[in-house]
Amino acid sequence: MAATSSGAPPSAPARNYPRLIRWIDYRLPFVASLEQHLIEYPTPINLNYWWNFGSLAGITLVIMIVTGVVLAMHYTPNADLAFDSVERILRDVNYGWLLRYIHMNGASMFFLIVYIHLFRGLYYGSYKYPRELLWILGVVILLLMIAAAFMGYVLPWGQMSYWAATVITNLFSAIPVFGQDIVTLLWGGFTVGNPTLNRFFSLHYLLPFVIVAVVGLHLLALHQHGSSNPLGIDKRGPQDTIPFHPYYTIKDMFGLCVFLLVFAILVFYLPNMLSSADNYIPANPMVTPNHIVPEWYLLPYYAILRSITFDFLGIPSKLLGVVLSMGSIILLFLVPWLDTSPVRSARFRPVWRWFALLLPLDLIALGYVGSQPPAGFVVTLGQIATAYYYIHFLILMPLIGKLETPRPLPVSISAAVLAEGH
Amino acid sequence: MTDLAQSPVDTEHNGGSRRDFLLLTAGALGGIGAAIAIWPFVDSLNPARDTLALSSTEVDLAPVQVGQRLTIAWRGKPVFIDHRPPEEIKAAQDVDISTLRDPQKDSDRIKKPEWLVVVGVCTHLGCIPLGNKPGDERGPYKGWFCPCHGSVYDTSARIRQGPAPLNLAVPPYEFTSDTAIKIG
Numbered sequence: 222m223a224a225t226s227s228g229a230p231p232s233a234p235a236r237n238y239p240r241l242i243r244w245i246d247y248r249l250p251f252v253a254s255l256e257q258h259l260i261e262y263p264t265p266i267n268l269n270y271w272w273n274f275g276s277l278a279g280i281t282l283v284i285m286i287v288t289g290v291v292l293a294m295h296y297t298p299n300a301d302l303a304f305d306s307v308e309r310i311l312r313d314v315n316y317g318w319l320l321r322y323i324h325m326n327g328a329s330m331f332f333l334i335v336y337i338h339l340f341r342g343l344y345y346g347s348y349k350y351p352r353e354l355l356w357i358l359g360v361v362i363l364l365l366m367i368a369a370a371f372m373g374y375v376l377p378w379g380q381m382s383y384w385a386a387t388v389i390t391n392l393f394s395a396i397p398v399f400g401q402d403i404v405t406l407l408w409g410g411f412t413v414g415n416p417t418l419n420r421f422f423s424l425h426y427l428l429p430f431v432i433v434a435v436v437g438l439h440l441l442a443l444h445q446h447g448s449s450n451p452l453g454i455d456k457r458g459p460q461d462t463i464p465f466h467p468y469y470t471i472k473d474m475f476g477l478c479v480f481l482l483v484f485a486i487l488v489f490y491l492p493n494m495l496s497s498a499d500n501y502i503p504a505n506p507m508v509t510p511n512h513i514v515p516e517w518y519l520l521p522y523y524a525i526l527r528s529i530t531f532d533f534l535g536i537p538s539k540l541l542g543v544v545l546s547m548g549s550i551i552l553l554f555l556v557p558w559l560d561t562s563p564v565r566s567a568r569f570r571p572v573w574r575w576f577a578l579l580l581p582l583d584l585i586a587l588g589y590v591g592s593q594p595p596a597g598f599v600v601t602l603g604q605i606a607t608a609y610y611y612i613h614f615l616i617l618m619p620l621i622g623k624l625e626t627p628r629p630l631p632v633s634i635s636a637a638v639l640a641e642g643h
Numbered sequence: 644m645t646d647l648a649q650s651p652v653d654t655e656h657n658g659g660s661r662r663d664f665l666l667l668t669a670g671a672l673g674g675i676g677a678a679i680a681i682w683p684f685v686d687s688l689n690p691a692r693d694t695l696a697l698s699s700t701e702v703d704l705a706p707v708q709v710g711q712r713l714t715i716a717w718r719g720k721p722v723f724i725d726h727r728p729p730e731e732i733k734a735a736q737d738v739d740i741s742t743l744r745d746p747q748k749d750s751d752r753i754k755k756p757e758w759l760v761v762v763g764v765c766t767h768l769g770c771i772p773l774g775n776k777p778g779d780e781r782g783p784y785k786g787w788f789c790p791c792h793g794s795v796y797d798t799s800a801r802i803r804q805g806p807a808p809l810n811l812a813v814p815p816y817e818f819t820s821d822t823a824i825k826i827g
Contacts, residue, residue, distance in 0.1 A: 384770065405689065409689065412720050414694075420688065508771060509770040509772075509790060513791050530805075530806055538808075539808055595793055596793065
């Protein structure tokens, strides 16, 4: 970019661009930026398939925005009309069923992809120096996604929509002193109602564009130091990298095709598999469904919330549950500083490696707990799994980083790759 | 004119400090103004006047049999009205309130012992407890049972088990005649 000060667009003059593109790039380095970030971008030679999920998440975000914008043209954000307008989209609007099922299952896919992306970062230590802000921006995106997904879930105004909105907004009543006033402010009434639906629609339309902006910053931070890689060692020279295009564009396209196959099976054959049938009953403020469950991607947080059935140090169980549930994500912001090991990749960390793999199992256990009625063994399992989640990050992560002896790191990416015989 | 006699350094210092002062006060006032300007946006999210206006409901109790429970909508929330039989009243009165999470005497929660009027919203996370319809699960204290997270209420709708911190709220109401109440 410094080259612009001498009057020439960066990297453009070397190419034989048509005059029009040279005219544009001299004023706005559009093609040159694309070239720099999508074509030349030097990428480690050894990225495995776990590195596909970043670009997949980006593509899914675009799918969600495109289907969402069109759905909003048919949807009516009014408590008396919302449910019927969604039914009309499914039954009467041309291809409305397709748009709605893509959007609804797309949310599940988006979370699946982002969770895999997140675990990849955790396992390979992608959050370590100098990529701490890149990681933090990713956690911000996750929080925005949860907010957007929750508000979107409320819009069809079925029983689950209504009671999800009630239970989640009531979490704020756990705040001492101002709790109930804050809840009334969120509702715009004495209960979840039409004002609530209207503001959720407004925010549900806004948040994805905020996510797009944060994704822009996420990419800017990524391209500052370049992608991490499975060995977790820095690239030393041109022998360690290849241009993004065509090597990783083709690999990302292949991954996209596999993903779209899975996605298509859901959309066309099992469109309601991942959601609760209760949401096809119109919202009824006088009757709570017997078993309230959030969408699968929020089950672990819900399980943590419900696991706190006891007061602790004078903190009421309700407040503590809310704090620990939200804290489970806030904790991720601190991961770059909680991990004391100088080695990035768990491949070279013989002890940590097993704990890094235990975390997804812990979250699956929490997910199971969140899906079950809270009684007996399920409550105990939830408490153990919640305790492990916090012990994992607050005790094991700093401790193992200090105590463990890592295996020797390869000299360079290219040396390691050649030694493997590829 | 005496100012001219001062050294140039001092003049500069005076000008600088006056500029600092103006900058700080203008900045502070502007900041306060901007903070105040946020309030209309936040307050617009609070319940509007027409929402607040829908705040009282009248109920005729004459047709409600002893032992029957009635659900009424008030401010969009269910209100439970329980025409309590003598054994329910006795059970509610006989509790040692020092054992309760939210200690309250039954007599402080009612206007007439046979009529219990409470807001039917669980104080945990806002679900509607079961127990108001015949055949509903009522929990071990024969009052109400919240299906969401397992809170159990007694025949005075006081919290007895489970995660809810408080008793079911008693709404403001008055008897307008022997067999009619006005809630709100």
